[in-house]
Amino acid sequence: MRDQKEKLDERTYQMDFDMLKLALLNDEMDKFREEFLELHPYDQATFFKELDEEIRAKVYHYLSPEEMASLFENLEIEEDEYRDVLAEMTPDYAADMLSNMYADDAVDVLNELDKDQVASYLTIMDDEAAQEIKDLLHYEEYTAGSIMTTEFIAISKNQTVRSAMTILRNEAPRAETIYYIYVVDEDRCLAGVISLRDLIVSDDDTFISDIMNDRVVSVSVSEDQEEVAKKIRDYNFLAVPVVDFQDHLLGIITVDDIVDVMDEEASDDYSKLAGVSDMDTIDRSPMSNARKRLPWLIILLFLGMMTASLIGKFEETLNKVAILATFIPLIAGMAGNTGTQALAVAVRGIATGDLQKESKLKLIIREAGTGFITGTTCGILVMFIVFFWQHDFFLGLLVGVSIFSTLIVATLAGSFIPLLMHRFNIDPAVASGPFITTINDIISILIYFGMATMFMNYLSP
Amino acid sequence: MRDQKEKLDERTYQMDFDMLKLALLNDEMDKFREEFLELHPYDQATFFKELDEEIRAKVYHYLSPEEMASLFENLEIEEDEYRDVLAEMTPDYAADMLSNMYADDAVDVLNELDKDQVASYLTIMDDEAAQEIKDLLHYEEYTAGSIMTTEFIAISKNQTVRSAMTILRNEAPRAETIYYIYVVDEDRCLAGVISLRDLIVSDDDTFISDIMNDRVVSVSVSEDQEEVAKKIRDYNFLAVPVVDFQDHLLGIITVDDIVDVMDEEASDDYSKLAGVSDMDTIDRSPMSNARKRLPWLIILLFLGMMTASLIGKFEETLNKVAILATFIPLIAGMAGNTGTQALAVAVRGIATGDLQKESKLKLIIREAGTGFITGTTCGILVMFIVFFWQHDFFLGLLVGVSIFSTLIVATLAGSFIPLLMHRFNIDPAVASGPFITTINDIISILIYFGMATMFMNYLSP
Numbered sequence: 001m002r003d004q005k006e007k008l009d010e011r012t013y014q015m016d017f018d019m020l021k022l023a024l025l026n027d028e029m030d031k032f033r034e035e036f037l038e039l040h041p042y043d044q045a046t047f048f049k050e051l052d053e054e055i056r057a058k059v060y061h062y063l064s065p066e067e068m069a070s071l072f073e074n075l076e077i078e079e080d081e082y083r084d085v086l087a088e089m090t091p092d093y094a095a096d097m098l099s100n101m102y103a104d105d106a107v108d109v110l111n112e113l114d115k116d117q118v119a120s121y122l123t124i125m126d127d128e129a130a131q132e133i134k135d136l137l138h139y140e141e142y143t144a145g146s147i148m149t150t151e152f153i154a155i156s157k158n159q160t161v162r163s164a165m166t167i168l169r170n171e172a173p174r175a176e177t178i179y180y181i182y183v184v185d186e187d188r189c190l191a192g193v194i195s196l197r198d199l200i201v202s203d204d205d206t207f208i209s210d211i212m213n214d215r216v217v218s219v220s221v222s223e224d225q226e227e228v229a230k231k232i233r234d235y236n237f238l239a240v241p242v243v244d245f246q247d248h249l250l251g252i253i254t255v256d257d258i259v260d261v262m263d264e265e266a267s268d269d270y271s272k273l274a275g276v277s278d279m280d281t282i283d284r285s286p287m288s289n290a291r292k293r294l295p296w297l298i299i300l301l302f303l304g305m306m307t308a309s310l311i312g313k314f315e316e317t318l319n320k321v322a323i324l325a326t327f328i329p330l331i332a333g334m335a336g337n338t339g340t341q342a343l344a345v346a347v348r349g350i351a352t353g354d355l356q357k358e359s360k361l362k363l364i365i366r367e368a369g370t371g372f373i374t375g376t377t378c379g380i381l382v383m384f385i386v387f388f389w390q391h392d393f394f395l396g397l398l399v400g401v402s403i404f405s406t407l408i409v410a411t412l413a414g415s416f417i418p419l420l421m422h423r424f425n426i427d428p429a430v431a432s433g434p435f436i437t438t439i440n441d442i443i444s445i446l447i448y449f450g451m452a453t454m455f456m457n458y459l460s461p
Numbered sequence: 462m463r464d465q466k467e468k469l470d471e472r473t474y475q476m477d478f479d480m481l482k483l484a485l486l487n488d489e490m491d492k493f494r495e496e497f498l499e500l501h502p503y504d505q506a507t508f509f510k511e512l513d514e515e516i517r518a519k520v521y522h523y524l525s526p527e528e529m530a531s532l533f534e535n536l537e538i539e540e541d542e543y544r545d546v547l548a549e550m551t552p553d554y555a556a557d558m559l560s561n562m563y564a565d566d567a568v569d570v571l572n573e574l575d576k577d578q579v580a581s582y583l584t585i586m587d588d589e590a591a592q593e594i595k596d597l598l599h600y601e602e603y604t605a606g607s608i609m610t611t612e613f614i615a616i617s618k619n620q621t622v623r624s625a626m627t628i629l630r631n632e633a634p635r636a637e638t639i640y641y642i643y644v645v646d647e648d649r650c651l652a653g654v655i656s657l658r659d660l661i662v663s664d665d666d667t668f669i670s671d672i673m674n675d676r677v678v679s680v681s682v683s684e685d686q687e688e689v690a691k692k693i694r695d696y697n698f699l700a701v702p703v704v705d706f707q708d709h710l711l712g713i714i715t716v717d718d719i720v721d722v723m724d725e726e727a728s729d730d731y732s733k734l735a736g737v738s739d740m741d742t743i744d745r746s747p748m749s750n751a752r753k754r755l756p757w758l759i760i761l762l763f764l765g766m767m768t769a770s771l772i773g774k775f776e777e778t779l780n781k782v783a784i785l786a787t788f789i790p791l792i793a794g795m796a797g798n799t800g801t802q803a804l805a806v807a808v809r810g811i812a813t814g815d816l817q818k819e820s821k822l823k824l825i826i827r828e829a830g831t832g833f834i835t836g837t838t839c840g841i842l843v844m845f846i847v848f849f850w851q852h853d854f855f856l857g858l859l860v861g862v863s864i865f866s867t868l869i870v871a872t873l874a875g876s877f878i879p880l881l882m883h884r885f886n887i888d889p890a891v892a893s894g895p896f897i898t899t900i901n902d903i904i905s906i907l908i909y910f911g912m913a914t915m916f917m918n919y920l921s922p
Contacts, residue, residue, distance in 0.1 A: 005681040005706055038676060042696045074697070165661070172662050179640055179657070179699075196640070196657060200626070201633050215499060220466040233724065235503045236535070236717040238640075238699060245466055255716050256697040259723065263694065266727035267809060273734055274805030274894065275798055286830025293802045294835055297868075300798050301839055304791035305846060311787045318786050322779045325786035326772045329793045329902050330765035336797070337736055337761050337895045341754045344735030348728060369747025374755055378762055385766060407758075433735065433894060434798045441790050 017047050024055050029062050037067065045074040053088060060089050065096035072097060073105040082112045095121045099129030102176050104149035104257065107136045136251075144228050145221040147261065148242045148251030151176045154184045157191055157209040161202045168196070177239050177254050183212050189247045190216055218243045221250055225261050226351070232258045269351060273344060275300070275434035296434060303438040307332075307445060314449040321459050323390070324452055327399050328445065330382075334403055335410040335444035336437035338374060342367055342414025343436045350422050360419050364412065371411030379404030394458040398451055406444040413440060478508050485516050490523050498528065506535040514549055521550050526557035533558060534566045543573045556582045560590030563637050565610035565718065568597045597712075605689050606682040608722065609703045609712035612637045615645045618652055618670040622663045629657070638700050638715050644673050650708045651677055679704045682711055686722045687812070693719045730812060734805060736761070736895035757895060764899040768793075768906060775910040782920050784851070785913055788860050789906065791843075795864055796871040796905035797898035799835060803828055803875025804897045811883050821880050825873065832872030840865030855919040859912055867905040874901060 016035070023032040036044060048059065048071055060068065077085070086094045086109075098106045098121055110118045110133065118137070122130045132150050139145025153175045155164050164181060172178050181199065183192035192212035202211050218241045219228050232240055232255055239254045275296040311318070311328070318324060346363070383400030387393055414436050421427070452459065477496070484493035497505060509520065509532055521529065538546070547555045547570075559567045559582060571579045571594065579598070583591045593611050600606030614636045616625050625642060633639050642660065644653035653673035663672050679702045680689050693701055693716055700715045736757040772779070772789070779785055807824070844861030848854055875897050882888070913920065 005704070005708075040676070040678065040696055074695075076695075169662050172658055178661075196661075197633055200639075200657075200661075201630050215501070217501065233717075233720045234535075234537075235501055238716070243466070247466075255699070255720070256694075259694045259716070259720065262720065262723055262727070266723070266731070270727070270731055270734065270809060271805060273731065274801045276802045276805055286827050286834055289806075289827065289831040290834035290838075293799070293831070294838060296802070297795065297799060297835055297839055298842070301791070301795065301842060304794050305850075307790045307794070308787045309850075311790070312784070315783060315787070318783045322776060322783060322786075323773070325779050325783075325789065326769045326776070328786065328789045329768045329772070329906065330762070332790045332793070333765050333768070333797075333895075333899060333902060334758065334762065336794075336898070338754070338758060340735045340894065341737045341757070344732060344737055345750075348731060366747050366750065370750040370754070373747055373751035374758055377751075377755060378758055381759065381762060389766075389770075433801065437797070438794060441794060445790065 013043070016043075017050070020047060021051075021055075024051075024058050024062075027058075032062055036063075041070040041074040044071040045076070048075065049077065056085075056088055060093060065093050066100045068093075068097045069100035072109070073101055079112045082109050083117070086113070086117075091120065091124060095124035098133075099125045102149050102151055103129075103132045103136055104147060104176075106133055107146075110137065139221065142225050143221065144219045144223045144225060144242050144253060145250070147225055147228070147257050148221070148253045149176050149257075150251045152180075152182060152239075152241070152249075152252040153178060154182045154188075154249060155208060157183045157185070157207070157212060159208050160204065161199055161206045161208070161211075162204040164194075164199060164208055165204075168199075176252065180237075180239050180252070182216075182241055182249055182252070183208055184249050188249055190218055190241055190243050190249045192216060193241070216241060218247075219253070220245065226265055228253055229258045229261050229265070233262075265351070269347060273340070273347070273433045300434050300438055303435075303442075307438070307441050310442060310445055311449065314453060317449060317453045317456060320456065321452065323395065324449070324459075327386075327402075327448070331399070331402055331406055331444045331448050332441040334378065335406045335440035338371070338407050339410040339414035339436040339440040340433045342370075342411045343418055343433065346415045346418040350418065360423075363415060363419070367411050367415040368408065371408035374411070375404040375407035378407060392459070394455070398448075398455065398459070402444070402448040402451060405447050406440075409443050409447070410440040413443065474504070477504075478511070481508060482512075482516075485512075485519050485523075488519075493523055497524075502531040502535040505532040506537070509536065510538065517546075517549055521554060526554050527561045529554075529558045530561035533570070534562055540573045543570050544575075544578070547574070547578075552581065552585055556585035559594075560586045563610050563612055564590070564593045564597055565608060565637075567594055568607075571598065600682065603686050604682065605680045605684045605686060605703050605714060606711070608686055608689070608718050609682070609714045610637050610718075611712045613641075613643060613700075613702070613710075613713040614639060615643045615649075615710060616669060618644045618646070618668070618673060620669050621665065622660055622667045622669065622672070623665040625655075625660060625669055626665075629660075637713065641698075641700050641713070643677075643702055643710055643713070644669060645710050649710055651679055651702055651704050651710045653677060654702070677702060679708075680714070681706065687726055689714055690719045690722050690726070694723075726812070730808060734801070734808070734894045761895050761899055764896075765902075768899070768902050771903060771906055772910065775914060778910060778914045778917060781917065782913065784856065785910070785920075788847075788863075788909070792860070792863055792867055792905045792909050793902040795839065796867045796901035799832070799868050800871040800875035800897040800901040801894045803831075803872045804879055804894065807876045807879040811879065821884075824876060824880070828872050828876040829869065832869035835872070836865040836868035839868060853920070855916070859909075859916065859920070863905070863909040863912060866908050867901075870904050870908070871901040874904065 016039070020032060020035055023035065039047070048056070051059065063071075089097070098109065101109070110121070122134065136145070136148070136150065151174055153168060153171050155167055168178055168181065179196045181194050181196065182190060183194065185191045192209075192214040193216045194208060194212045198211055217231060217235055217237070219231060221242050221244050228240065231237070232253070237255065239252045241249055242251045242253060243249055276293055379400045382403045383396045386399045387396035390396070417436065417439075477500070481493060481496055484496065500508070509517070512520065550558070559570065562570070571582070583595065586594075597606070597609070597611065612635055614629060614632050616628055629639055629642065640657045642655050642657065643651060644655065646652045653670075653675040654677045655669060655673045659672055678692060678696055678698070680692060682703050682705050689701065692698070693714070698716065700713045702710055703712045703714060704710055737754055840861045843864045844857045847860045848857035851857070878897065878900070
């Protein structure tokens with residue numbers, strides 16, 4: 001729902017953008033800089049994305065590498081586009097810009113490039129920035145280390161509020177956040193934390209050790225980024241310190257990075273439930289789209305062939321009572337749906353940590369109960385419908401009982417399989433919807449045709 | 462992956478908790494308070510949740526309503542449990558606690574109670590807090606208004622940095638964030654924003670108007686909470702101001718609330734894809750579990766019945782060529798899977814806003830292309846498999862061509878339906894996986910049996 005205000009906001013933006021473009025076209029550098037640097041870096045990036053290569057060259061000319069850095073931190077483009085944009089700049093400009101970015105953002109960009117390119121940028125860069133970035137490049141993907149930044153403010157506990165504020169004012173331009181200040185001992189081990197909020201309401205001569213909080217919640221550098229997100233969410237932090245196993249302070253992770261992580265993880269779980277391997281970006285071509293979907297489709301095709309050969313085994317039964325075929329999609333569909341429901345609850349429960357608090361056995365028992373209730377309801381319903389529709393009591397009974405048992409088994413499978421995978425340290429979200437659906441297809445057809453074959457004498461041909 | 466540090470952290474927590482419990486049991490109020498008030502409110506809430514009612518009564522006795530308020534803000538319990546916990550307190554204590562909570566958190570709690578209860582608490586509460594809460598209770602769910610808080614810091618632009626810092630120090634204990642200070646004009650319209658970061662690096666005598674940013678990004682009070690989340694994410698804000706259509710500053714929304722919103726929305730989209738109506742909380746009973754899943758299952762049961770009656774129409778074909786039944790689950794399954802993939806991409810694209818940037822027509826054309834590629838690949842593959850397995854060229858051709866056309870149509874349906882719903886302002890996530898699956902079941906069976914009936918003469922019985 002877009003209201004008046006939103007429409008107005010948008011029109012203002014468009015006018016600003018038009019003016020900026022005109023300034024670029026007319027080579028009015030001063031006018032461009034004046035207007036452009038007023039914009040929030042995210043808006044700068046949005047404007048920049050709309051330009052074509054030729055005009056971008058002017059932007060690199062008009063802006064310093066430092067000014068470009070804050071735009072680049074907010075640039076959201078396809079992973080492989082970073083290379084192209086960097087190639088538009090001179091190597092010196094690009095390296096200078098990268099060293100002016102927050103280290104974690106620079107690492108994100110460099111991770112998209114070839115090793116050779118990374119090495120050559122690091123060589124031109126100033127040594128300090130290059131070292132910081134090199135250190136961060138080592139950490140494994142999806143760990144706290146891979147998303148932390150090294151631009152934090154640390155002080156010693158013997159300082160007073162006054163001296164802490166002086167440090168803070170000096171370091172403010174470079175630190176990613178100045179709202180939490182971390183206190184370290186002589187070995188650079190994390191000893192406490194103090195917020196700027198506490199700092200500014202305290203007397204200037206107070207010692208930091210008297211007002212700091214020495215029960216600091218921190219994360220380990222090897223911890224999964226999802227766990228980090230959980231901590232920041234639960235504690236409502238703006239940042240969390242990252243330490244090694246000896247409690248040395250290595251970096252911090254800020255809440256804005258966590259917001260991105262959460263988006264990523266949610267997309268990831270979602271796409272796996274749908275059986276698409278990667279949905280981070282909307283693709284520009286049908287070919288790359290197809291490449292992401294085909295792996296699943298082909299696996300499922302072979303699984304589907306198994307289902308087909310399974311039904312083939314019951315050809316004799318089918319030949320005698322062709323009407324049986326009518327209910328195959330219904331029964332298989334119900335099994336697939338109920339399995340996906342159970343799967344989703346289990347996967348989400350594991351992801352949010354809600355499930356850790358109670359025993360797996362309890363979940364399985366509860367799911368069995370759920371399957372029993374849904375099975376009974378749907379089974380009885382189906383029995384009546386089939387009976388009134390086909391006027392065949394035994395057929396109704398057969399379909400009803402099949403639905404009943406299928407729903408129980410499928411619900412159990414949907415919750416048991418992700419739990420089992422979690423147990424063996426496999427991401428349970430990999431057991432995607434289509435996979436569970438196909439497993440449950442097979443189970444349901446076995447139940448349905450198994451019973452039909454057993455009680456064939458009761459069925460009218 | 463849990464490492465050494467995490468295990469150690471956990472053990473420390475358990476020891477703290479045990480000690481606190483002991484202090485409660487031995488009626489050692491001072492010891493309890495000393496230790497307890499050292500904990501982060503989230504840990505206080507975690508500890509509190511583990512206690513039974515009797516011991517909780519002591520906690521209410523030992524802690525002031527104000528101290529209890531910060532615990533309560535961090536308490537994450539089932540929605541219907543809030544009522545029970547509040548009932549354990551005296552009405553005066555509860556009302557006093559509620560008025561000490563941040564208004565947005567108090568509103569969240571009150572929204573779970575009956576109207577009578579809310580009214581009675583509001584009557585006992587001090588007038589100012591009651592008025593703030595009453596104002597917030599009016600806003601529609603899922604809008605910016607419903608999640609904003611009124612505890613922000615606003616100053617006028619004629620002030621100096623020095624006087625602004627004085628206001629800040631005074632208001633710090635009550636404001637939800639002191640890191641952004643909003644500047645308003647004489648009509649309380651939003652005129653600018655300044656961060657505490659800018660404030661502390663500026664000279665004391667500088668006028669606010671000289672250093673404030675007058676291009677404030679704000680949200681409208683009626684804006685959807687998902688839009689608010691998008692803005693905070695894109696701009697990396699710690700908070701965003703909420704205004705009415707005349708730009709009056711009404712409140713702020715902080716990033717920690719947005720983190721919760723994102724979690725909620727992600728769960729919501731995920732559960733809809735799986736066909737579960739609400740997955741916010743893990744349920745304690747199979748019955749409430751079943752209640753959430755049955756609505757979808759029953760709708761799908763009726764849709765499945767339609768599929769069944771559709772196949773029934775082809776009974777004659779089936780009677781002649783029973784082998785046709787074998788491939789029903791394969792074809793229907795492939796249609797369902799590919800439709801879910803296309804649906805997921807479209808829903809996620811709409812949710813993240815990536816899709817707004819390009820035309821719907823382009824998406825449809827791209828999806829058609831994708832369907833063509835996946836259809837051709839899977840179709841040819843299936844044709845060969847069926848041919849070598851059943852030694853029946855025409856059967857192979859029939860199944861292959863069915864898969865080919867089904868995949869194209871199903872991919873289109875999967876992307877077209879959510880776009881259509883979005884167009885008519887229906888949340889496209891409602892077109893859940895099971896729904897698309899069933900639609901595509903029907904389409905695929907029509908194609909398959911339609912062709913089989915047309916070319917029956919070529920098939921061996």
